[in-house]
Amino acid sequence: MRRLLFLPLLLAACAPALLGVDPQRLPEPQDWDPRPAPLEWWYASGWAYPYAFHFAFFKAYAPPSYRILGLPGSLFGAFHAAHLALTDLRTGERRFLEVADQDLFAPRGQAEPGPRLWVGDWRFYREGGGFRLLAGPVDLHFLPLKPPVVHPPGYSGTAETGRMYYQSYTRAEAWGRVLGERAEGEAWLDHQWGEQLSGVSATWDWFGLHLSDGSELMAYQVKDREGKVVQVLGSRVDPLGRVEPLELTFFPLEAWQSPSGRTYTLAWRLRGPALDLVLRPLFLEGEILSRTTRVAYWEGPVAGEGTLLGYPVRARGMGEFVAGTWRP
Numbered sequence: 001m002r003r004l005l006f007l008p009l010l011l012a013a014c015a016p017a018l019l020g021v022d023p024q025r026l027p028e029p030q031d032w033d034p035r036p037a038p039l040e041w042w043y044a045s046g047w048a049y050p051y052a053f054h055f056a057f058f059k060a061y062a063p064p065s066y067r068i069l070g071l072p073g074s075l076f077g078a079f080h081a082a083h084l085a086l087t088d089l090r091t092g093e094r095r096f097l098e099v100a101d102q103d104l105f106a107p108r109g110q111a112e113p114g115p116r117l118w119v120g121d122w123r124f125y126r127e128g129g130g131f132r133l134l135a136g137p138v139d140l141h142f143l144p145l146k147p148p149v150v151h152p153p154g155y156s157g158t159a160e161t162g163r164m165y166y167q168s169y170t171r172a173e174a175w176g177r178v179l180g181e182r183a184e185g186e187a188w189l190d191h192q193w194g195e196q197l198s199g200v201s202a203t204w205d206w207f208g209l210h211l212s213d214g215s216e217l218m219a220y221q222v223k224d225r226e227g228k229v230v231q232v233l234g235s236r237v238d239p240l241g242r243v244e245p246l247e248l249t250f251f252p253l254e255a256w257q258s259p260s261g262r263t264y265t266l267a268w269r270l271r272g273p274a275l276d277l278v279l280r281p282l283f284l285e286g287e288i289l290s291r292t293t294r295v296a297y298w299e300g301p302v303a304g305e306g307t308l309l310g311y312p313v314r315a316r317g318m319g320e321f322v323a324g325t326w327r328p
Helices: 002-014
Strands: 039-049 051-060 079-088 094-100 110-112 116-119 122-127 130-135 138-144 149-158 162-178 181-194 203-211 216-223 229-237 243-245 249-257 263-272 275-281 287-289 295-308 311-325
Touching: 039 138, 039 162, 039 311, 051 116, 051 122, 051 138, 051 181, 051 295, 051 311, 079 116, 079 122, 079 295, 130 162, 138 181, 149 181, 149 216, 149 229, 149 243, 162 203, 162 216, 181 203, 203 263, 203 295, 229 249, 249 275, 263 295, 263 311, 275 311
Parallel strands: none
Antiparallel strands: 039 051, 039 181, 051 079, 079 094, 110 116, 116 122, 122 130, 130 138, 138 162, 149 162, 162 181, 203 216, 203 311, 216 229, 229 243, 249 263, 263 275, 275 295, 287 295, 295 311
């Protein structure tokens, strides 16, 4: 019993001080190491033909109100989860897998400097000048073709929704094996961290796109708890790797109701002074109902065409549309 009395003191001594976003202090683009933030994730998504893929690794601390064994959940350290969604670009067939260390007594996942990330037997880590992903049926290498960027203004979200710092490698060569087949194409890699309770205090619509002129486009609209749009971000990375903000507005075109009954707008028109782009999903089915993160979202391959800076462009990439929380 005496030892148990010391447990809260021991856990408190080991728990890191969690940090949010300071809009006046932005990260270095190339520093993708883990942070002591309430929520953090790393993404790798794109088209490695004949598949589109979405991988996400999450590191999160329990909110202050969440209790474990009668103690604040954050005292038990970070919890980890990872998602993998695959779409066969020939048929539209979908697969979704996920792993986590949510069982208090299960082997713990880790996020170490490098970054070196793992949970269960899934791994994502730097290798040479790029990254390696080993997750279930996926073994992919990523070699960035441009330097990393911090998307202006450096973060997504507002003081009310919570903010997340935002870095990307917007274009990377991808090759390896998926479901036993040779796969190759291009990927988009993201790293975000901050104090946002994603899916609860904020939902969003997002695109990461490779354009035919050699540039990349990020479009992101953040919504509050009531579904009101509170922030719209756009950025373009030019063929030389220089990032600049891009003014744009999301206009919904077509919605789809999933088998779970949720409605997702999947077709959009992005318009701004320098941009007019229509985007549609390659396949309607793309909803993810995660038992590990308890969030419902759509993620999948998209394509479209329009104009940028007065010239015609084609676009392809990934779209993500977050509906909110989900209880299994």
